Amino acid sequence: MTAGTTQPTRWPRISKDLQDFPVVPNLADYDAVCRAFSWDGARRALSGLPGGGLNIAHEAVDRHAAGPRAGHEALRFVRADGSTHSLSYRELAEQTSRFAAVLAQLGIGRTERVFSLMGRSPELYVAVLGTLKNGSVFCPLFSAFGPDPVRQRLQLGSGRVLVTTRALYRKKVARIRDALPDLTHVLLIDADGEPEPGTLDLAMLMAAAPGDAGIASTQGEDMALLHFTSGTTGTPKGAIHVHEAVTAHYATGLYALDLHPDDVYWCTADPGWVTGTSYGVIAPLVHGVTTVVDQEEMDADRWYRILAEQRVTVWYTAPTALRMLMKAGADRASGHDLSVLRFVASVGEPLNPEVVVWGREAFGQPVHDNWWQTETGGIMIANFAATEIRPGSMGRPLPGVEAALVQRDENGKPVIADGLPVLVAEPDAMGELALRAGWPSMFRGYLHEEERYRRCFAGGWYLTGDIAKRDADGYYWFVGRGDDVIKSSGHLIGPFEVESSLMEHQAVAQAGVIGVPDPVAGEVVKAFVELRNGWEPSEELRLDIIGFARKRLGAAVAPRMVEFTTALPRTRSGKILRRLLKARELGLPEGDTSTIETPQEAP
Ligand code: ATP
Numbered sequence: 001m002t003a004g005t006t007q008p009t010r011w012p013r014i015s016k017d018l019q020d021f022p023v024v025p026n027l028a029d030y031d032a033v034c035r036a037f038s039w040d041g042a043r044r045a046l047s048g049l050p051g052g053g054l055n056i057a058h059e060a061v062d063r064h065a066a067g068p069r070a071g072h073e074a075l076r077f078v079r080a081d082g083s084t085h086s087l088s089y090r091e092l093a094e095q096t097s098r099f100a101a102v103l104a105q106l107g108i109g110r111t112e113r114v115f116s117l118m119g120r121s122p123e124l125y126v127a128v129l130g131t132l133k134n135g136s137v138f139c140p141l142f143s144a145f146g147p148d149p150v151r152q153r154l155q156l157g158s159g160r161v162l163v164t165t166r167a168l169y170r171k172k173v174a175r176i177r178d179a180l181p182d183l184t185h186v187l188l189i190d191a192d193g194e195p196e197p198g199t200l201d202l203a204m205l206m207a208a209a210p211g212d213a214g215i216a217s218t219q220g221e222d223m224a225l226l227h228f229t230s231g232t233t234g235t236p237k238g239a240i241h242v243h244e245a246v247t248a249h250y251a252t253g254l255y256a257l258d259l260h261p262d263d264v265y266w267c268t269a270d271p272g273w274v275t276g277t278s279y280g281v282i283a284p285l286v287h288g289v290t291t292v293v294d295q296e297e298m299d300a301d302r303w304y305r306i307l308a309e310q311r312v313t314v315w316y317t318a319p320t321a322l323r324m325l326m327k328a329g330a331d332r333a334s335g336h337d338l339s340v341l342r343f344v345a346s347v348g349e350p351l352n353p354e355v356v357v358w359g360r361e362a363f364g365q366p367v368h369d370n371w372w373q374t375e376t377g378g379i380m381i382a383n384f385a386a387t388e389i390r391p392g393s394m395g396r397p398l399p400g401v402e403a404a405l406v407q408r409d410e411n412g413k414p415v416i417a418d419g420l421p422v423l424v425a426e427p428d429a430m431g432e433l434a435l436r437a438g439w440p441s442m443f444r445g446y447l448h449e450e451e452r453y454r455r456c457f458a459g460g461w462y463l464t465g466d467i468a469k470r471d472a473d474g475y476y477w478f479v480g481r482g483d484d485v486i487k488s489s490g491h492l493i494g495p496f497e498v499e500s501s502l503m504e505h506q507a508v509a510q511a512g513v514i515g516v517p518d519p520v521a522g523e524v525v526k527a528f529v530e531l532r533n534g535w536e537p538s539e540e541l542r543l544d545i546i547g548f549a550r551k552r553l554g555a556a557v558a559p560r561m562v563e564f565t566t567a568l569p570r571t572r573s574g575k576i577l578r579r580l581l582k583a584r585e586l587g588l589p590e591g592d593t594s595t596i597e598t599p600q601e602a603p
């Protein structure tokens with residue numbers, strides 16, 4: 001079977017001139033930094049607990065609160081009306097200690113699970129870090145989940161405590177409470193002295209708790225976080241992470257996000273997903289920077305306003321949000337002063353080259369794609385601030401991360417010989433992306449799924465399930481998830497390449513591409529297309545898009561069928577659910593839809 005076409009090459013590489021940098025980049029010479037790097041060295045940049053051991057919250061908060069940065073603004077919350085409310089490192093240390101003391105008083109011990117179900121309110125950040133200080137395990141849930149996904153996750157994770165709001169409790173938890181015997185305490189952040197039956201008033205408990213309790217003496221290998229995957233390929237899995245992960249949060253914050261002490265950093269990810277915790281809470285705080293938190297949902301004008309008014313210097317967002325901004329038009333950025341913004345990064349889905357380049361029009365910066373998974377706990381492959389971008393490529397492995405591509409057999413299974421994966425050696429060939437096991441934020445298990453966890457590893461490598469290519473210079477190019485790769489007339493076609501080409505058509509805002517069974521070709525490519533503002537579906541436009549794609553990709557790879565849609569099915573973390581497009585197309589069961597974002601709720 002031959003590989004599909006190569007990645008789009010018509011996008012010129014974007015080189016960087018170090019003279020233009022307002023700060024000295026943390027990674028300027030990729031090879032030199034990689035050679036000098038060791039995880040032990042990164043670990044030594046952290047302080048560790050005074051009596052030995054390691055605790056994420058100590059690295060993120062207390063060590064700053066005990067030093068000259070105590071008064072530095074740690075978190076800046078932007079309310080609906082644009083006004084802000086801040087917490088310094090000192091205040092955050094005190095509040096998180098109070099939260100930890102509340103848990104201790106409630107009898108919640110080490111490794112017991114504390115869940116959250118709420119939006120980006122200050123209490124969420126206090127709860128994440130306070131839970132870690134108590135040595136308990138934090139598991140964030142997306143506040144838009146319905147009662148079923150909430151119940152499933154609380155049951156699976158044996159949640160002892162849930163921190164939530166009155167409205168969310170009434171709507172989603174009260175009636176399933178009987179099905180949650182492990183859930184002994186529900187803490188309402190807005191009880192206002194009158195908790196619901198069966199709940200407690202968090203503010204009252206916090207006020208009575210000491211603000212200077214110590215931190216549990218956790219060790220690096222103690223469980224710290226439980227994160228459910230996005231459910232793009234099936235039922236979400238519960239990935240277990242440990243305190244040692246903070247070493248990777250620190251190193252990736254340094255190199256992949258280029259964080260500097262005076263940065264004002266904004267991560268738009270929802271706290272319900274791993275990005276919202278690893279890079280919405282932990283990494284920036286470990287670096288002692290100021291983190292902006294928008295308490296509202298996405299809105300193009302609001303976002304440009306926040307970037308400008310809060311003087312954001314480093315911005316971490318997602319392709320789906322960038323594509324929505326692009327759909328709204330770069331002119332929405334005009335009139336906003338984004339001159340201090342120096343680095344824009346994106347994660348979660350393949351980032352179409354067109355979006356990378358468009359960033360310059362809207363933000364004055366290209367967008368830097370990076371790749372990782374819930375399982376990897378931190379960024380593994382990235383385009384760095386000071387190194388060349390090849391639009392459409394997710395970049396190169398982080399210092400300390402060893403990546404490889406593993407050959408796949410006719411059935412798409414990784415080829416293993418004598419217990420070792422057989423690696424792809426030649427450039428530009430496809431394989432399953434694998435990472436040498438052992439980086440600090442690697443997941444330590446899938447909750448209650450030991451066998452599934454074991455199956456992810458072969459001969460010391462973690463197999464990611466994603467298909468990629470690597471060019472001769474070591475840049476990785478995402479092809480698709482293993483399950484999404486299309487086999488058509490002897491070609492292996494990655495949906496991302498087809499989607500990116502379609503997006504280059506002036507009418508196309510987003511596209512989702514699947515393989516549909518065909519008696520002759522095996523599978524043929526079908527595209528679902530969302531149009532940009534101002535365009536209407538028509539037969540003429542449909543044929544024009546097909547013709548356009550043929551010219552770019554060739555007849556063997558271009559979609560045979562194009563269907564217009566107003567809202568591609570997406571997960572709440574913004575990923576296109578190709579498996580759902582396919583199931584609907586073929587009239588098959590939809591499978592787990594707990595993480596789907598319903599179209600009417602799309603921002
Ligand atoms: P599930 O494992 O439940 O199916 P999921 O894989 O979508 O869900 P996450 O861990 O949130 O859950 O997402 C990681 C996946 O997202 C990666 O394996 C990859 O498929 C995709 N992804 C993340 N970043 C990128 C990127 N920069 N380019 C391409 N794909 C990306």
Ligand code: MG
Pocket residue numbers: 229233373
């Ligand atoms: Mg996954």
